[in-house]
Amino acid sequence: MEINSEKKGNCLSISAKGRLDTVASREFMKWTDNNLGEDIKDVVLDCSDLTYISSSGLRVLMTIYKTITPRQGTLSLKDLTPQVGEVLNITGMASLFNIE
Amino acid sequence: MKISLKDIKGAIQGLGVLILAALLLQLVSGIQYYYTKKSIENEARKLAEIRLKNANLLVEAGMTNVEVAVQNVTNFVRDNLDSPDRMFDITRGVMDLNMSLAECGLLFVPNYYPKKGRAYHPASLRTPEGTIQTIDLNRDGFNYYTRPWYNDAIAKDGANWTDPYFSHSDNNLICTFSTPIKDNDGKVVAVLYADISLEWLRQLIEEGAGEYKNAYSVILNKLGEPVIDTRNGDIPLGFFAIEEPMVSQERGEQKITYRDTVSYAFYAPIGNHGWSMAIVCPEKEIFADFRRISTRLSILSLLGLLILGFIMFMTGRGFAKLRKEEGKRERMEKELNIAHGIQMGMVPKVFPPFPERDDIEIYAYLNAAREVGGDLYDYFISDGKLWFSIGDVSGKGVPASLVMAVTRSLFRTEAMHQSSPEVVMKAVNDSMAEMNETNMFVTMFIGCLDLDSGELNFCNAGHNPPVICTSGTASRIQLKPNLPLSLINGYTYIGESMTIPDGGTLFLYTDGLTEAENIHKNLFGEERMMEVLRKSTVPSELVKGMSKAVSAYTDGAEQNDDLTMLAIRFWGTRRKHLGIKNEISELNSVPEFIEDLCPDPKIQSEVNLALEEALVNIVDYAYDKPGSGTIDIDASVHRNVLKLVLTDSGKPFDPTATTAPDITLPPDQRPVGGLGIFLVKKLMDTLDYERKDDKNILTMTKKIC
Numbered sequence: 191m192e193i194n195s196e197k198k199g200n201c202l203s204i205s206a207k208g209r210l211d212t213v214a215s216r217e218f219m220k221w222t223d224n225n226l227g228e229d230i231k232d233v234v235l236d237c238s239d240l241t242y243i244s245s246s247g248l249r250v251l252m253t254i255y256k257t258i259t260p261r262q263g264t265l266s267l268k269d270l271t272p273q274v275g276e277v278l279n280i281t282g283m284a285s286l287f288n289i290e
Numbered sequence: 291m292k293i294s295l296k297d298i299k300g301a302i303q304g305l306g307v308l309i310l311a312a313l314l315l316q317l318v319s320g321i322q323y324y325y326t327k328k329s330i331e332n333e334a335r336k337l338a339e340i341r342l343k344n345a346n347l348l349v350e351a352g353m354t355n356v357e358v359a360v361q362n363v364t365n366f367v368r369d370n371l372d373s374p375d376r377m378f379d380i381t382r383g384v385m386d387l388n389m390s391l392a393e394c395g396l397l398f399v400p401n402y403y404p405k406k407g408r409a410y411h412p413a414s415l416r417t418p419e420g421t422i423q424t425i426d427l428n429r430d431g432f433n434y435y436t437r438p439w440y441n442d443a444i445a446k447d448g449a450n451w452t453d454p455y456f457s458h459s460d461n462n463l464i465c466t467f468s469t470p471i472k473d474n475d476g477k478v479v480a481v482l483y484a485d486i487s488l489e490w491l492r493q494l495i496e497e498g499a500g501e502y503k504n505a506y507s508v509i510l511n512k513l514g515e516p517v518i519d520t521r522n523g524d525i526p527l528g529f530f531a532i533e534e535p536m537v538s539q540e541r542g543e544q545k546i547t548y549r550d551t552v553s554y555a556f557y558a559p560i561g562n563h564g565w566s567m568a569i570v571c572p573e574k575e576i577f578a579d580f581r582r583i584s585t586r587l588s589i590l591s592l593l594g595l596l597i598l599g600f601i602m603f604m605t606g607r608g609f610a611k612l613r614k615e616e617g618k619r620e621r622m623e624k625e626l627n628i629a630h631g632i633q634m635g636m637v638p639k640v641f642p643p644f645p646e647r648d649d650i651e652i653y654a655y656l657n658a659a660r661e662v663g664g665d666l667y668d669y670f671i672s673d674g675k676l677w678f679s680i681g682d683v684s685g686k687g688v689p690a691s692l693v694m695a696v697t698r699s700l701f702r703t704e705a706m707h708q709s710s711p712e713v714v715m716k717a718v719n720d721s722m723a724e725m726n727e728t729n730m731f732v733t734m735f736i737g738c739l740d741l742d743s744g745e746l747n748f749c750n751a752g753h754n755p756p757v758i759c760t761s762g763t764a765s766r767i768q769l770k771p772n773l774p775l776s777l778i779n780g781y782t783y784i785g786e787s788m789t790i791p792d793g794g795t796l797f798l799y800t801d802g803l804t805e806a807e808n809i810h811k812n813l814f815g816e817e818r819m820m821e822v823l824r825k826s827t828v829p830s831e832l833v834k835g836m837s838k839a840v841s842a843y844t845d846g847a848e849q850n851d852d853l854t855m856l857a858i859r860f861w862g863t864r865r866k867h868l869g870i871k872n873e874i875s876e877l878n879s880v881p882e883f884i885e886d887l888c889p890d891p892k893i894q895s896e897v898n899l900a901l902e903e904a905l906v907n908i909v910d911y912a913y914d915k916p917g918s919g920t921i922d923i924d925a926s927v928h929r930n931v932l933k934l935v936l937t938d939s940g941k942p943f944d945p946t947a948t949t950a951p952d953i954t955l956p957p958d959q960r961p962v963g964g965l966g967i968f969l970v971k972k973l974m975d976t977l978d979y980e981r982k983d984d985k986n987i988l989t990m991t992k993k994i995c
Contacts, residue, residue, distance in 0.1 A: 246906065280973075281969065283953075
């Protein structure tokens with residue numbers, strides 16, 4: 191799992207490459223704790239190279255979502271791979287996020 | 291020529307038949323002889339009886355007529371005693387009225403009419419011309435007072451019949467009825483008489499003797515003296531054996547023997563005056579025709595027997611042979627039917643043969659060209675291995691079937707305790723080659739499929755290469771050549787191995803399939819076979835489809851070789867195991883573990899996720915401390931279904947019992963976690979939990995293609 195990010199104003203763009211499985215999610219959760227500052231309102235997650243997501247990964251997304259929503263921010267997921275998209279659909283989470 | 295016991299037996303049988311025929315013929319002849327003789331005897335008896343009866347009736351009627359005619363005129367005579375000349379008219383009148391009378395007259399006692407001489411004797415005579423002549427017989431000078439008819443009538447003082455006698459005048463046989471005439475004082479003045487000619491009676495009795503040349507008839511008077519006979523007095527002494535019963539007025543018959551001549555004598559009373567008549571026929575003459583016919587019949591019978599004997603002698607051996615052949619054929623047919631039953635009992639015929647197994651489907655077909663054949667197939671499961679074979683004995687019919695039975699038995703025996711097809715093949719070959727006196731041989735394919743690993747070991751002894759069918763494809767297995775069975779003792783067979791593609795079908799057959807002929811002698815051929823094989827991979831469909839195709843092709847042409855098919859479909863089971871510690875980091879090995887079980891990337895990803903979520907659950911909840919326990923993951927793929935069994939020794943925990951998260955809740959009410967088991971349930975087809983032996987066993991399955 192490789193995470194790259196770019197901050198533009200109050201928008202944080204994240205690029206996650208590889209598998210967001212349980213192990214990776216712990217890592218990602220830590221990363222989020224460190225990088226999702228209070229000034230961040232919107233988050234854009236580039237999923238073009240995200241091939242896999244587990245429920246832990248969904249938890250991270252949920253955490254991000256719950257963090258920025260009170261700030262009137264949005265979580266956008268870009269270029270979902272079919273696998274990831276399906277998991278989001280199954281769990282009903284696709285409706286929560288801004289899927290681009 | 292060699293004379294065998296059978297020939298002698300046949301000859302004895304033939305002789306027996308001949309003797310039996312002769313005996314039967316004799317019996318029939320005997321019965322016929324007896325009844326014919328009886329019937330001829332009856333015929334003769336009946337004839338005699340009729341003659342006797344007729345004679346009796348005629349005599350009785352004739353004599354009664356005379357009696358009446360004479361009695362009627364007695365009063366008339368007495369009333370006219372005063373007119374002696376009228377006596378002529380009176381006698382003439384009697385004659386006129388009775389045509390049977392030869393003479394009628396009155397002999398007056400001597401000197402009754404002195405004017406008329408001493409013995410006045412007016413009479414009427416019938417001339418040979420049939421006219422009536424009236425005459426006074428006193429003139430012929432004959433002393434009639436000595437005649438019995440005169441004396442008897444006077445002595446008796448009443449009517450009297452004389453015995454027949456020959457008249458002194460014309461030597462005719464006559465019989466005289468006479469009655470005395472009395473005057474008003476009751477004194478006898480004359481005797482009125484009438485002669486009756488017995489020439490008709492003589493004719494009658496001569497007829498009575500009838501057709502028989504040496505037959506004769508005799509009439510006896512009441513004293514037993516012959517009065518008429520047809521032998522002119524030359525009566526054989528033997529006749530007098532029946533004199534007594536005749537005189538006693540008996541009616542009957544008797545066999546009399548005289549000088550070696552046996553005669554039948556029939557006798558009965560005649561008339562009312564103690565006469566009796568007998569008809570005597572030599573037996574020889576009665577049965578003369580019969581004897582002649584009997585003799586001819588006997589000669590013909592004998593001739594027939596001789597011809598029969600001759601024919602039997604000439605063809606006896608042929609008949610015996612034919613009979614033997616016939617019996618043999620019937621027996622053979624019966625035995626063949628039994629053999630058919632036995633043979634069909636040798637090959638497994640219950641389909642599906644292993645209903646409890648889901649990894650093997652088998653269907654087979656054996657159709658012998660005759661009642662029994664030389665094809666065989668067999669299969670059985672032993673030690674987790676499916677042994678199977680198909681074979682074709684050279685030749686057909688009973689000899690082939692015997693070899694087939696031996697081959698099949700050897701295959702079973704050897705395969706039960708050998709490890710590989712080539713070893714079994716060698717053992718079968720050595721046993722058969724050792725006892726092969728007829729140089730028959732068997733082509734055979736033996737396979738041994740490891741039902742666990744899916745590895746197929748096989749050995750082919752000159753048999754047609756089996757075909758592997760997968761959906762839409764059919765290809766022959768490339769085989770190493772080995773000699774057919776039972777040719778060379780000690781031959782080393784080479785075995786091979788391969789893997790049957792999962793769900794693929796191995797189709798084995800004998801050349802009766804590809805060489806099935808239609809009426810134009812064209813073969814069904816391999817191409818047609820392969821075409822059918824591409825249509826299905828289900829064994830029963832394959833075999834039935836093939837059978838139908840062959841029937842359609844041959845279209846009623848006579849099957850000239852045994853046809854056998856065996857189709858085996860195998861579904862292998864791939865198994866994999868992974869043991870991990872209850873640590874999250876261990877989950878990294880999951881993707882690689884799953885990768886080769888699921889070829890489809892999407893499904894692979896789903897299974898990966900489900901497995902990961904399930905494992906996370908166990909890691910999180912089963913054990914108190916990470917790394918303190920282990921989780922076993924057993925994966926298997928069978929018939930396109932992946933089964934994952936997760937076993938841990940942690941606290942009892944049933945993930946299937948957790949309630950699914952409500953994913954329709956508004957975002958702010960949605961829990962952050964709790965989606966793991968939900969995902970497992972969503973992604974897998976089944977999910978089951980079991981607590982067993984202090985272990986949590988979670989089983990999940992998913993169809994993977």
